[in-house]
Amino acid sequence: MNTINVSRRRLLQASAVTGGGLVVGLGFTGCSGAPAPLPVTSTEGAWTPNAFLQVLPDNTIRFYTARSEMGQGVTTGLATLVGEELDVDPLDMDIRLAGVHEDYVNPAFGMQGTGGSSSIRAHYMQLRQVGANTRGLILEAAATDLGVSASALSTGNGFVLHGDKRYPYAAFVETAQSLSIEADAPLKPASQFQYIGQETKRVDAIAKATGTAEFGLDVDVPDMHYAVVVRTPVAGAKALSVNAESAKAMPGVINVFEVSTGVAVVAETFWQAKQAAAKVVVRWESMPLEAVDTATLRRDYAAALNAGDGVEGPVEGDIDEALQSAAKIHEAEYWAPLLSHSPMEPMNATVRIESDQADVWTGIQFPSAVPGLVSRIADIPTENVRFHQTYLGGGFGRRGSPSHIIEATEIAKVAGKPIQLVWTREDDIQQGPFRPASLMRIKAGVDADGNLIAWDAARAGADISPDTFRSLLPALYSWMGDGMIEGVANLSEWYFEKFATDESSTEGLFEDYDHPNTRVTHMTVDHELPMTFWRSVGHSYTAFAKESMIDEMAEAAGMDEVAFRLQNTQNTPRLNNVIQVAGEHMAKMNPPEGHHLGFAAHHSFYTDVAEIAEVSVENGKIRVHKVTCVLDCGQAVNPDIVRSQIEGGVIYGLTATLYGGLNLERGAIKESNFHDYPMLRMNESPEIEVVIVNSGTKPTGVGEPGLPPIAPAVANAVYKATGQRLRSLPLQLA
Amino acid sequence: MIQFTLNGRAVQTDVDPNTPLLWVVRDHFKLKGSKFGCGAGLCGACTMHVDGAAMKTCVTPIAAVADKSIITIEGLGTPDDLHPLQAAWHEHAVPQCGYCQSGQIMAAAALLDANPNPSSDEIDAAMSGNICRCGCYPRIKRAIQAVSENALAYDAMAQTEGRK
Numbered sequence: 001m002n003t004i005n006v007s008r009r010r011l012l013q014a015s016a017v018t019g020g021g022l023v024v025g026l027g028f029t030g031c032s033g034a035p036a037p038l039p040v041t042s043t044e045g046a047w048t049p050n051a052f053l054q055v056l057p058d059n060t061i062r063f064y065t066a067r068s069e070m071g072q073g074v075t076t077g078l079a080t081l082v083g084e085e086l087d088v089d090p091l092d093m094d095i096r097l098a099g100v101h102e103d104y105v106n107p108a109f110g111m112q113g114t115g116g117s118s119s120i121r122a123h124y125m126q127l128r129q130v131g132a133n134t135r136g137l138i139l140e141a142a143a144t145d146l147g148v149s150a151s152a153l154s155t156g157n158g159f160v161l162h163g164d165k166r167y168p169y170a171a172f173v174e175t176a177q178s179l180s181i182e183a184d185a186p187l188k189p190a191s192q193f194q195y196i197g198q199e200t201k202r203v204d205a206i207a208k209a210t211g212t213a214e215f216g217l218d219v220d221v222p223d224m225h226y227a228v229v230v231r232t233p234v235a236g237a238k239a240l241s242v243n244a245e246s247a248k249a250m251p252g253v254i255n256v257f258e259v260s261t262g263v264a265v266v267a268e269t270f271w272q273a274k275q276a277a278a279k280v281v282v283r284w285e286s287m288p289l290e291a292v293d294t295a296t297l298r299r300d301y302a303a304a305l306n307a308g309d310g311v312e313g314p315v316e317g318d319i320d321e322a323l324q325s326a327a328k329i330h331e332a333e334y335w336a337p338l339l340s341h342s343p344m345e346p347m348n349a350t351v352r353i354e355s356d357q358a359d360v361w362t363g364i365q366f367p368s369a370v371p372g373l374v375s376r377i378a379d380i381p382t383e384n385v386r387f388h389q390t391y392l393g394g395g396f397g398r399r400g401s402p403s404h405i406i407e408a409t410e411i412a413k414v415a416g417k418p419i420q421l422v423w424t425r426e427d428d429i430q431q432g433p434f435r436p437a438s439l440m441r442i443k444a445g446v447d448a449d450g451n452l453i454a455w456d457a458a459r460a461g462a463d464i465s466p467d468t469f470r471s472l473l474p475a476l477y478s479w480m481g482d483g484m485i486e487g488v489a490n491l492s493e494w495y496f497e498k499f500a501t502d503e504s505s506t507e508g509l510f511e512d513y514d515h516p517n518t519r520v521t522h523m524t525v526d527h528e529l530p531m532t533f534w535r536s537v538g539h540s541y542t543a544f545a546k547e548s549m550i551d552e553m554a555e556a557a558g559m560d561e562v563a564f565r566l567q568n569t570q571n572t573p574r575l576n577n578v579i580q581v582a583g584e585h586m587a588k589m590n591p592p593e594g595h596h597l598g599f600a601a602h603h604s605f606y607t608d609v610a611e612i613a614e615v616s617v618e619n620g621k622i623r624v625h626k627v628t629c630v631l632d633c634g635q636a637v638n639p640d641i642v643r644s645q646i647e648g649g650v651i652y653g654l655t656a657t658l659y660g661g662l663n664l665e666r667g668a669i670k671e672s673n674f675h676d677y678p679m680l681r682m683n684e685s686p687e688i689e690v691v692i693v694n695s696g697t698k699p700t701g702v703g704e705p706g707l708p709p710i711a712p713a714v715a716n717a718v719y720k721a722t723g724q725r726l727r728s729l730p731l732q733l734a
Numbered sequence: 735m736i737q738f739t740l741n742g743r744a745v746q747t748d749v750d751p752n753t754p755l756l757w758v759v760r761d762h763f764k765l766k767g768s769k770f771g772c773g774a775g776l777c778g779a780c781t782m783h784v785d786g787a788a789m790k791t792c793v794t795p796i797a798a799v800a801d802k803s804i805i806t807i808e809g810l811g812t813p814d815d816l817h818p819l820q821a822a823w824h825e826h827a828v829p830q831c832g833y834c835q836s837g838q839i840m841a842a843a844a845l846l847d848a849n850p851n852p853s854s855d856e857i858d859a860a861m862s863g864n865i866c867r868c869g870c871y872p873r874i875k876r877a878i879q880a881v882s883e884n885a886l887a888y889d890a891m892a893q894t895e896g897r898k
């Protein structure tokens with residue numbers, strides 16, 4: 001291995017990004033342009049061979065998980081990858097949530113972020129290599145210390161084995177520290193896996209079942225005060241006047257002041273802050289958004305579709321001619337509403353600023369954003385911001401946006417005390433950022449043999465990405481001034497409106513089927529509501545339109561829904577295979593009288609999924625009894641977590657299918673809490689069967705792909721049950 | 735001054751009597767296992783036992799629990815001494831994000847204390863006040879059913895521990 005000092009580290013990192021060798025055995029000090037010190041716990045006598053692992057004198061193996069744990073089981077998954085090659089049982093590791101450091105970037109993004117169902121896929125080779133290289137060093141050190149050849153040694157769960165003797169890894173760290181790795185250690189073949197692919201338990205289940213897992217809201221630091229923000233009901237409005245007299249007189253209240261998003265109330269306890277916030281009287285600036293209701297959104301989107309002057313996405317073949325020559329054509333329009341993510345843990349962040357040091361505690365999907373944002377607001381150097389990751393009480397994309405960290409920092413700066421900012425559930429549901437509403441229109445044609453030959457699809461609605469981009473810019477480009485950031489953010493919005501489709505907004509609308517003549521058009525219609533990624537992003541609505549339309553086309557072609565899908569997915573063989581397997585399951589199902597089966601399939605986040613929903617309609621109410629999901633996600637690192645992610649995706653998607661939908665009334669969100677923004681509960685939750693088929697590829701996503709097919713599978717079943725083709729979410733019978 | 739028992743320990747507080755039990759437990763007694771999800775009695779994240787019954791404590795003023803016995807998730811079991819439901823939660827890999835799970839387990843424990851062998855519908859009825867946004871319902875149910883398969887042992891334990 002090349003050992004030229006300055007570039008060595010860079011080289012290693014570059015290769016880490018592409019999944020090759022990594023940083024084991026590398027000194028972290030002494031390089032010129034030295035990287036920041038690792039934010040790891042210093043423990044007397046511990047060996048820290050890289051950013052991910054520490055071996056403690058008592059042979060505890062500490063693992064730093066670089067991806068945010070929001071329930072998707074990534075901590076278990078990543079510990080399994082490193083543990084497989086290090087030869088340590090993931091359940092025996094001391095697991096820590098990593099702080100911010102360049103070594104913790106997500107190889108799929110080049111930033112320290114968690115999302116896009118990417119973590120296992122992105123770290124699959126990297127963390128195994130880290131484990132293998134670390135084990136290699138320990139073996140080499142053991143060989144030296146014991147005076148035997150390394151080939152005479154083996155390992156078993158944290159111990160070096162020699163004949164009938166066992167030595168803890170920790171016995172060799174002193175020697176290991178002086179060694180450096182010559183070449184990447186070989187990885188195990190899949191046939192030798194002992195943890196990957198096994199039904200291991202979750203590493204975080206006991207902490208989460210005993211109330212001892214720490215979430216952002218559980219953080220408590222000395223002299224911490226609580227803040228609640230009084231916010232505008234209509235997005236973007238500034239306070240024109242504030243009367244805080246009676247709020248200030250409330251018990252426990254320390255201070256009331258304006259921040260960029262509203263009026264902050266700081267008190268000794270959250271309860272006091274919340275009570276006092278109700279007494280603050282604000283006159284808000286009036287906004288053009290006040291002219292907008294839910295019906296306005298839909299009307300404006302329809303007008304944009306009718307005008308047809310959007311931005312063209314992918315275009316293939318000659319769509320007009322194909323539609324002309326088709327044996328059957330059919331056109332339909334599908335609607336999906338605005339949604340809130342509503343993770344169970346409301347947004348919160350704890351910030352302490354002391355002279356030129358800041359500490360931030362929260363659970364966030366984008367730790368990379370924290371130092372830059374806090375440094376900018378608190379006016380302290382980026383390297384003086386320490387980030388303490390906690391468990392995330394749900395993410396679903398919502399915790400990729402740093403709005404609460406910005407607010408908490410502003411408040412802590414003015415208050416001069418450590419602050420825990422807590423959003424109420426009402427804030428959560430009404431303030432966004434949201435999953436945008438969408439109106440989608442698809443016109444498709446089949447030939448006389450049931451081949452889809454034309455697919456003309458358009459979507460109108462707000463773009464998903466630019467707001468998130470805007471919120472991360474100040475964090476990622478600390479050298480940019482505020483004016484420049486505003487300029488760049490506006491430029492990106494304008495770009496997506498006029499020149500290019502925001503891929504997140506149209507993904508899933510057109511990719512899965514063979515149709516040789518394809519046109520995708522996007523109309524950005526922005527009413528200035530904040531938007532961001534919501535579990536499965538664009539797929540969360542495009543799959544509903546696409547898979548409903550596919551069922552409609554199958555009917556138009558006079559074909560069975562599964563046969564039609566199989567015939568038209570010849571170019572997407574992995575999807576074709578899950579359709580085939582799911583179709584076989586469906587053929588064997590024998591639903592009771594009055595129950596109907598609906599089918600849908602979708603590819604997202606590199607994973608192929610087909611779902612069958614068993615549905616009945618009783619007294620005008622849609623009831624989902626059972627969902628069978630067939631998926632191919634490549635190597636399932638932990639099959640039980642794959643199943644739980646699919647169960648979760650289906651249930652999250654069913655809430656959106658049956659209930660979800662925010663309404664605007666004069667520019668304000670009407671819903672406010674779980675009484676009028678209901679969630680699926682246990683009594684409505686179906687039995688869910690998950691069938692994992694493995695095509696033998698490396699792992700692909702599982703956190704999101706279970707969600708997209710569920711809405712169309714249910715809608716397709718409702719059609720069979722009632723003859724009503726429901727093309728709007730949430731599904732409501734006439 | 736309001737007095738009550740918290741996980742078997744006699745405690746007192748002089749906070750505003752309207753303060754919800756949840757916030758007294760979290761912010762004054764620093765037991766952070768019980769969670770805030772909605773603040774309106776709609777999600778169950780804040781569920782504790784008040785004299786053995788599952789209560790949504792974000793809407794229970796502290797004055798209403800004077801002289802009563804409160805059990806929180808911390809009082810039900812600990813990592814070294816798991817309650818059977820907590821062990822089942824691990825065994826069936828129930829938690830995802832985990833945020834709702836203290837409330838789920840407290841609701842389930844109150845159910846089993848009163849009815850150690852509930853039917854599927856009875857589980858649904860007892861648990862439908864608790865939202866899990868991560869969608870752990872199938873596993874929550876499976877874990878409760880696993881514990882209830884040992885209904886006699888559960889009942890004996892609940893009696894020994896004085897929860898019934």
Ligand code: FES
Nearest residue numbers: 771772777778792
């Ligand atoms: S926080 Fe108490 S019911 Fe939701």
Ligand code: FES
Nearest residue numbers: 831832866867868
């Ligand atoms: S485990 Fe996340 S809300 Fe239930």
